[in-house]
Amino acid sequence: MSVFRRFVIGLTFFVPAAAAYCQGITNDLAAYYAFDNNADDGSGYAHHGAVAQVIPTSDRFGRSDGAYRFDRVISAVTVSNSDAFDFPGNQDFTIALWATFNSHNPSPGSYLIAKDNGAGPQAKWIFGFGVTPESGGAPALFFHFNNPNNVGHWLADNKTYRVAPRTWHHYAVSKLGPSYRIFVDGVLFASETSSSEIPGGISAPLTIGHAEGWSLDGELDDIRIYTRALPEAEVGSLFLMEAPPRLNVRRAVYVDSTTLKVGGTYQLQLSSDLISWTNSGAAFVATNQAWRSVNYWDSENWDDLFFRLQAQ
Numbered sequence: 001m002s003v004f005r006r007f008v009i010g011l012t013f014f015v016p017a018a019a020a021y022c023q024g025i026t027n028d029l030a031a032y033y034a035f036d037n038n039a040d041d042g043s044g045y046a047h048h049g050a051v052a053q054v055i056p057t058s059d060r061f062g063r064s065d066g067a068y069r070f071d072r073v074i075s076a077v078t079v080s081n082s083d084a085f086d087f088p089g090n091q092d093f094t095i096a097l098w099a100t101f102n103s104h105n106p107s108p109g110s111y112l113i114a115k116d117n118g119a120g121p122q123a124k125w126i127f128g129f130g131v132t133p134e135s136g137g138a139p140a141l142f143f144h145f146n147n148p149n150n151v152g153h154w155l156a157d158n159k160t161y162r163v164a165p166r167t168w169h170h171y172a173v174s175k176l177g178p179s180y181r182i183f184v185d186g187v188l189f190a191s192e193t194s195s196s197e198i199p200g201g202i203s204a205p206l207t208i209g210h211a212e213g214w215s216l217d218g219e220l221d222d223i224r225i226y227t228r229a230l231p232e233a234e235v236g237s238l239f240l241m242e243a244p245p246r247l248n249v250r251r252a253v254y255v256d257s258t259t260l261k262v263g264g265t266y267q268l269q270l271s272s273d274l275i276s277w278t279n280s281g282a283a284f285v286a287t288n289q290a291w292r293s294v295n296y297w298d299s300e301n302w303d304d305l306f307f308r309l310q311a312q
Contacts (some may be wrong), residue, residue, distance in 0.1 A: 025238055028228040030084040033208065035221050037065040039077045047084065049077040049208065059221050060098060060168035060244045067098075068209070072110075072217035076210035081203055085115050085225065087125065087175065088200025092229040095127055096172035096183075096238055101218040102165050104139065110218060112171065114211035115202050123147060123199040126211045127173050132157045141182050141189065143173045147199045155180040159190040166218075170239045176229035186239030188232055252298035255307050260286040265312035268293060274306055283312055 032042040037056050039049030051068070053075045059066030068077065079085075087093045101110050109130025116124030125145040132142050132154045142157035156173070161184075163169065172183040181191040208223060209216040222242055230238070260266065264286050269277040281295070297305065 025230070025234055025241075028226050029224060030227050031079070031206075031223070031225040033077070033223040035059075035066065035068045035223075039068075039079075039208075041079075045084070047079050047082055047206075049079045049206075052076050052078065053215075054209070057219055067219050067221035069219045070209040070216040072102075072215050074210075075215040077208035078210075079206035079208070081205050084227065085206045086200055086202055087198050089197045090177065091198070091227070092175050092177070094172060094174040094226040094228065094230040094235070095224070096170065096226075096230070096235065097223040098168055098170055098221040098242065099216070099218055100166050100168050101129060101163055101216075103217060104163055104165055109211075109214065110216045111209070111211035111214060112216060112220065113206070113208050113223065115204050115206050116211050117204040122204075123202045124204065124211075125198055125202070127171075128211065129161065129163075134158065135160070141171065141184070143175075143180050143182065145196075145198045147196070151196075153194060153196050155194055156182045156190040156192045158192065161189070168219075168221075168244070170242065172230070172235050172238075174229045174235065181232075183232070183235045183239075185243075186236035250298045252296040254293045254296050255309075256290070256292040257309055258290050260289050260291055261311075262286055262288055266291070267310045267312055269308050269310050271306045271308070277308065277310075 029043045030045060031047045033039055033049060034042055039051050041047040053071060054077060055069040056065040057067050057069040058064055095113060097112060099112055109128050111126055111128040114124065114126040116122065116126060123146055125143070127143050129141050130139060131137060132140055132144070134154045135157050138160040140157040140159060141161050143155045144152065146152050170185050174181045174183070178193045178195055179191060180194065182189050209220050255268070265283055266286060267283040268280045270280050271277045
């Protein structure tokens with residue numbers, strides 16, 4: 001009688017597929033950029049963008065020219081200054097988008113979207129990914145703003161973020177009162193409360209994929225800007241509506257034997273502790289020395305499952 005430990009390997013990947021049309025969440029939507037080979041605003045407010053050195057590329061569904069690639073240096077989508085993107089004082093907001101990063105530890109940073117006139121002492125806000133003064137040298141997602149006195153605030157950046165390069169993920173930052181929250185794939189990732197307020201009257205244009213003289217090293221798609229804080233449930237719903245289909249591939253195990261006694265009766269049994277055993281299926285009579293189970297096992301507690309073939 002032999003005892004076998006179960007062994008399962010799980011693989012997960014995305015399969016490109018045509019996405020069904022989805023109207024999405026439109027309440028208080030100030031701007032929407034689908035990046036379908038242009039930077040037009042689909043919200044109805046005509047905050048259209050001008051592209052510079054961006055490259056049309058396939059989106060997360062594999063559709064050609066459905067997203068933009070940025071070159072880390074000068075690529076940008078620029079939208080003329082508008083009060084809709086200032087978020088001054090107690091103004092709540094949400095920014096949601098899809099992005100890839102070409103590095104898991106960008107330096108100086110990969111900027112997703114901002115309202116700033118470049119580096120230096122000026123009023124600005126930035127949503128991005130990189131090492132911050134408060135992240136302890138590790139890469140973090142962050143929301144950053146400066147007030148007119150050049151006092152910088154780095155918010156919701158207290159959690160290290162590791163990402164596989166060139167993989168699409170959904171990112172969102174939301175402000176509700178004094179609380180700033182960052183979401184990854186529809187799930188709350190980090191949050192921080194601050195009494196400091198984003199300065200009003202930032203005269204800079206909105207720059208997508210660019211801030212402080214640097215561009216994103218990666219890709220962007222489906223940018224949405226709201227003048228309200230989306231609740232966590234709505235962020236999750238938005239992610240699910242825009243996510244590509246995901247296929248989980250599992251490599252499961254079966255058991256077999258090549259040393260059975262012809263005519264002998266055997267019972268396959270399972271145990272989680274090597275003490276109590278449970279029959280799996282009916283007992284069988286061996287017609288030859290070789291036997292293979294017809295079942296495959298794929299449970300998450302594979303390391304707690306054992307098999308044996310008990311002679312009757």
